[in-house]
Amino acid sequence: MPTTDKASSRDRLLDAADRLFYRDGVSVGVEALCRTAGVSKRSMYQLFESKDEMLAASLERRLPRYQALLMPPDPVAGTPRERILYVFEQVKKASAEPDYCGCPYLAVLVELKDPEHPASQVARAAKEHLAEMFRTQAEEGGARDPELLARQLMLIFDGASARAGARVERLDDGLATATVTALMDAAAMR
Amino acid sequence: MPTTDKASSRDRLLDAADRLFYRDGVSVGVEALCRTAGVSKRSMYQLFESKDEMLAASLERRLPRYQALLMPPDPVAGTPRERILYVFEQVKKASAEPDYCGCPYLAVLVELKDPEHPASQVARAAKEHLAEMFRTQAEEGGARDPELLARQLMLIFDGASARAGARVERLDDGLATATVTALMDAAAMR
Numbered sequence: 349m350p351t352t353d354k355a356s357s358r359d360r361l362l363d364a365a366d367r368l369f370y371r372d373g374v375s376v377g378v379e380a381l382c383r384t385a386g387v388s389k390r391s392m393y394q395l396f397e398s399k400d401e402m403l404a405a406s407l408e409r410r411l412p413r414y415q416a417l418l419m420p421p422d423p424v425a426g427t428p429r430e431r432i433l434y435v436f437e438q439v440k441k442a443s444a445e446p447d448y449c450g451c452p453y454l455a456v457l458v459e460l461k462d463p464e465h466p467a468s469q470v471a472r473a474a475k476e477h478l479a480e481m482f483r484t485q486a487e488e489g490g491a492r493d494p495e496l497l498a499r500q501l502m503l504i505f506d507g508a509s510a511r512a513g514a515r516v517e518r519l520d521d522g523l524a525t526a527t528v529t530a531l532m533d534a535a536a537m538r
Numbered sequence: 539m540p541t542t543d544k545a546s547s548r549d550r551l552l553d554a555a556d557r558l559f560y561r562d563g564v565s566v567g568v569e570a571l572c573r574t575a576g577v578s579k580r581s582m583y584q585l586f587e588s589k590d591e592m593l594a595a596s597l598e599r600r601l602p603r604y605q606a607l608l609m610p611p612d613p614v615a616g617t618p619r620e621r622i623l624y625v626f627e628q629v630k631k632a633s634a635e636p637d638y639c640g641c642p643y644l645a646v647l648v649e650l651k652d653p654e655h656p657a658s659q660v661a662r663a664a665k666e667h668l669a670e671m672f673r674t675q676a677e678e679g680g681a682r683d684p685e686l687l688a689r690q691l692m693l694i695f696d697g698a699s700a701r702a703g704a705r706v707e708r709l710d711d712g713l714a715t716a717t718v719t720a721l722m723d724a725a726a727m728r
Binding site for chain 2: 371372373375449450454455457458459460461463468472475476496499500502503504505506507508510511513514515516517523524526527530531533534535
């Protein structure tokens with residue numbers, strides 16, 4: 349297979365993995381993934397050792413896009429408080445989409461129930477990256493205990509994504525923003 | 539089959555369903571469930587129309603036990619604030635168990651990604667029951683906006699369960715309790 353075909357098979361498989369794992373969960377089968385990608389199982393196993401590896405690779409590839417969506421476009425514009433609120437405004441916007449199933453990284457962690465799985469490790473790193481951003485902003489905003497505030501914001505982030513993704517809550521009235529504001533106030537953050 | 543055998547097959551199947559769905563997720567197969575329960579597939583299909591129905595029945599049967607674990611043993615003892623904190627103390631305790639995988643009802647909602655699934659409906663009712671308890675206590679405690687506070691507490695409850703269940707957070711230092719306290723204070727709850 350020429351290199352470009354290989355690259356495009358890989359991309360098509362990862363596109364299918366992104367979509368199907370997010371929509372249907374991690375138990376989606378290799379057949380469905382290959383069929384959606386238009387790639388033979390033989391080719392798939394030349395590109396990825398296993399379905400698990402393909403899941404991890406798809407989450408890894410998706411990460412920059414996911415982070416670009418959540419993070420303020422200009423990382424120094426506005427106040428630390430505004431930068432944190434921006435993240436939750438983005439979650440609110442995403443949750444209004446009909447195909448929203450919550451944060452893909454949290455979903456994978458909940459579904460796999462195995463912290464050692466290669467995909468869980470990618471998901472954990474994604475979560476740590478966001479917590480780190482919260483911590484940095486909390487420090488810059490003079491929060492009393494930036495580490496505690498960052499962990500509290502992660503509870504809200506994951507609680508809001510999971511509940512809105514499962515359609516047991518709606519975020520469009522600003523629920524997450526109001527909660528985050530109360531916690532930033534309680535931490536005496538500017 | 540005599541009635542008592544039928545009852546015991548049903549109980550054994552529901553016990554297996556409780557354990558396996560919680561530990562491994564909703565994609566556990568009928569074979570594994572029947573093998574664990576020591577019940578033939580034929581008998582299983584005499585008792586339940588489908589695996590989906592068995593999952594819903596197992597969540598339904600588990601509900602009183604789950605609620606008894608979370609709710610204060612004496613529903614009028616202590617203050618409304620203490621009754622809410624009791625729930626989060628129980629989550630903290632549960633999360634210290636090695637086999638903790640978070641709230642079983644949230645996990646099913648996240649995994650099924652289908653609000654119309656019979657098991658999602660049981661899970662949603664479990665969530666609504668807890669939110670209702672929070673709302674009642676918030677009202678009794680004079681919170682400024684009891685409905686808002688109840689929804690915020692649900693974000694914390696599900697965020698904390700999901701993150702601790704996925705081993706990306708620990709609750710043993712009182713993270714959830716501290717967060718809930720900050721939100722009750724912000725709502726001017728007694």
